[in-house]
Structure formats: structure tokens, C-alpha cells
Amino acid sequence: MRVVLCIALNVFKESVRDKVLYNLVIFAVFLMAVSYLLGQLTAGQDIKIIKDLGLASISIFGLFIAVFIGIGLVSKEVERRSIYTLLSKPIRRQEFIIGKYLGLVLTLLVNITVMTAAYYTVLACMAWAAGGWFLAGWEAPAVDPALLKAVAMIFLQLMMVTALALLFSTFTSPILATVLTFGLYIVGQFNGDLRHFETVVPSRPVAAFARALYYLLPNFAPLDIKASVVHALPVRAGFLLLNTAYALIYISALLGAATVIFVRRDFK
């Protein structure tokens, strides 16, 4: 565990010293400021737009961090050959994979925390500025704790994306790994359609194949509860727990696969 922690902290340190990371946070904050300005144009509905835009920004900026840094976690080490020295130290390759993953998850956690803090600050400012009769017309309070549920689900999605990026980076080139990760992220948004594919194509083998893909490919849609929380719709704890369990099991499977590939890999 000590080794895993050392590797994770090094990943975090590298991310913190990477100026791109700061830029992403600045851009996220900037985007939320823009959303505030846009909100000024739609009296009464601005809070929903800002809530929506804010969550979308957190998701998109987090996605870029997860994919681009996630891909580099292993491939950069291999390309630059820093892995030669690292693996000669008393560490197991499994520890390397887990440490790298946890390091980026820690980076994401810190980033999302900063972005969420900025997001709530914007919402609080909105509530303060609106005051009066506008507040009574809102479906949910501006600084709504329920939004944290959506942020937590975004974080789980990003953890899955990071695990995907890490898996692909253990055996393909960075470019291909980026394409595959983004591709699966998009596919994962519409994965639910594959479950009942027989309603689209009346063929049992095709439907069975589609259902197999449904279970194999990541399913991000259930983790997207942005619309529900923005519109103050209830999100059951059981639903959240079930999806959290799904995400964690899927992540474990991805990391397991990444480890199996990485442990057997030759570094030419």
C-alpha cells in the first residue's frame, strides 16, 4: 500500500506542476462566469441554465483531464523510458497501475472540488443578486445540496473514463487510446438502447450480440442525473447506490484487465 501511495502522490504532484491542469481549472471557472452572464438574458430561468451549464462544465473539463492525463499515465512513462528505472525498484507492476490510477483520481477529486466550490459560489451570488419574488418561483434553492449528488455521479463517470484511458494506454498508442476512450465515452451515453435491440432489429442473434455489448460496454447514462437534480426531481438513494456499485465493479474489471496486460508486457 505504501508503494501505491508513493506512486499516486507522484502522479498528483506531476499534475499539480503541469500548467495545463491549472488552465483547465481556470477555464472551468471562466465558463461558469460566462454562464452567469448568459443567465442575465433569461429572467427567472437563469438559475436552471447556470445549474445545467455548471454541471456540464464540470463534466467536460473533468473528462478532458481524465482522458488526456489518463492516457499519458502509462504511455508517457513508456515513451520517455522513465518506466525502466521505476520498475527496477522494489515494486510490482500491479502496484504501478493501481498507484497511477489512484493518483489521477486524486487529481480529479481536487479539481472537481475546486470547480464545485466555484460553481456553488456562482449560484450563491445568483441567489443573493436575485432576491425578492424570483426566489419563490424557483423549483429548488440556488445553493441546492442535491447538486452534489450529480457532482458525485460525474466523479464516478470520470473514474470510469480514467480506468478506460489507463486500460487503453497499456497496449495501444496514445492517439488510438484517446480515440477509443472518447469513442467509448460517447457510446456509453447511448448504451441503454442496446439492451432491447430486438425492438429495432427483429433478429435473435443480433439482439443477443447487442445485449452482450450492452453488458460489456460502459453504461454512463444512469450516472447522468444532471437533469433530475436541476429540475428538483427526487433521486432515490437506492438508485445512487446501485449505480455506484456498478461503476466500482466496472472500474475494478477495467483495472484488472489493465494489470493483466501490463504485467505481461515487454518494454523494448
Next chain:
Amino acid sequence: MAAILIDDLTKDFSTGFWRPRPYRALDHLSLSIEQGEVFGFLGPNGAGKTTTMKLLMQLLYPTSGRAEILGRPVGDVAVKRRIGYLPESPYFYEHLTAEELLGYFASLVGYRRAERRRRIPALLDEVGIGPERRMQLRKFSKGMLQRVGIAQAILNDPEVVFLDEPMSGLDPLGRREVRNLILKLRDRGCTVFFSSHVLSDAEALCSRVAILVSGSLVATGATADVRAFSARGWEMVVSHITIETLEGHRDRIQRVTPIAERRYALELPLQPHPDALLRDLIAEGAQMVSLNPLRETLEDYFVELVKQHPGRRKDDVKPREPA
């Protein structure tokens, strides 16, 4: 117990995308290196030295054969605690300083904070990294990175250290320092296994050497016994003498090369020993500047070996043997 045991180690790579063909990088290598020995692993580029190092570090898996370090299979985490490794042209995390990098590796080895604080400055002093130790490694020159690489390789007081081309990228002063460091390691009882394509490095440091050409072991033994190290003649540089005087000794001199006014480089045969000629030249007013044995370069030796092994050219693709 041997410090390093390499038993019939073979490594094939696949080349080509559509129709991959096996390329044998290392061909049934067997070696045994005793504890406390400084062992030179020599060969031209592409000979298989780095492949062997990587197999010993389990960065590559062998196609066949096995290797042990300190009596344990390579890759054993307990063994890794007792060894050090400097890869060829090392590259480290650019965002870290030299101190931080060593701190990171020391944490992986398991050193506590107090131990790290004690060891790391001393280690950086030992490899000649001064105040720049607090600079990020992205600002380091190749030679400085090599020094950091050596520092991390000996961070854990290793019993066996693997150095892949340790002199690469170093200036003459740096090379001398590394030589001294290797000798110091030897004096501490550390086994040093280092690869090089420079004969003089091996000659100055190694008790035994192995020479690899195109993945095959072509010579091994005590440094003095390996033919590559035997002299084929002498080079004497003399001054305060005229070409006319030298003409008088033409039968004992193979070649005269003028260097400057009244200063010449003389190429002499191995036998007779140049003592008598030197005495005669001094009697005629000459002054000796230097006298060195003339050896084949390692490259010449390799070319000759490759000629002797026509089937073992570097770009040969040998079919994989059936299991």
C-alpha cells in the same frame, strides 16, 4: 552462490506488422558473475547488451532460458531491494528536482524520512551534483541526468548494480569520476555488471569481460586473456628530434607521423620491446613524450568477429526454434 546467473537466455522479437517475423536479439546466452566482481559486458550497438540488461530487470520476458540474481529469480521484489540499475540514456520525471526524484525512489525502496534526509544529500555529493539538485530535471544536461541516474542506482546500497553504458554522455572528468565510483563500489563488495562499447573502460575496471556480437557470446574470460585487449604494437611520441635521425632507425619503426616541429608519433611493432629504441633516441637528444600500447579498437575487433561469424550479422533474422 553467483551474484548473477544467466542460463541459456534467449530473446526473440517480432518485426513487421502484417507478416511478423521473429528477430533473435539474444541467442542462448549463459554467464555466471561472481559476487564482488566488476564484470564488463561489451559489444557493438545492437549486440544485445541492453536486451540482456532488460531481461535481468524483467523489463522483457525471455523467449527461453532463465536468469537469477543473488540466487533468486529476476523480478523478485525482495531481490530488487538489493540491486540497482542505471538504464542506457536514463530519463526521469521532468517535474521533479534531483532531490525529489531520489526522495521518491527512496520512498519506494522503503526508507523513512530521516533516512532519506541523511542519505540523499550525501549521495548527490558523491555523484557531483551541487546546488542544481534543487532544479527541476527538465533543465538538466545529459551528463547531469547520467549522474542522477547513477545516484538512483546506488541509492539503496545495492549488492549488485547494473549499469548500462554508464559513461555515455559524460565528459572526461565525469568518466573518471564514474570509474572511481565503480571502483569504490567494488571495494565495498558490490558486484558491478556494466555494459560498454569502449574497451578502455572495461580494461581499467573489469576483472572479467564478456563480448557479445549480434546476440551471441563470442568471447568471455579474464580481461587480460581476451584477445581484444592484447596489444598489437606501440605508439611512442618523441620530441626534440629530426626526421633524419629517425630515418636512421627505419628498420625498427613501422610508421612516422609528424605532429609538430621536431615532434613525431612513431608506430612500433610489438616485438622487440621499444626499450632499446627509446634508449638510442634519448642518446641522440630526443625526449619521450608518451609510450602507449596500440590495440585494435573494439570496433575493429567486432568487425573481425563478425567476419569470423558470417551467419551472425546484426540484421540476420533467425527463425524461432521449436519449443
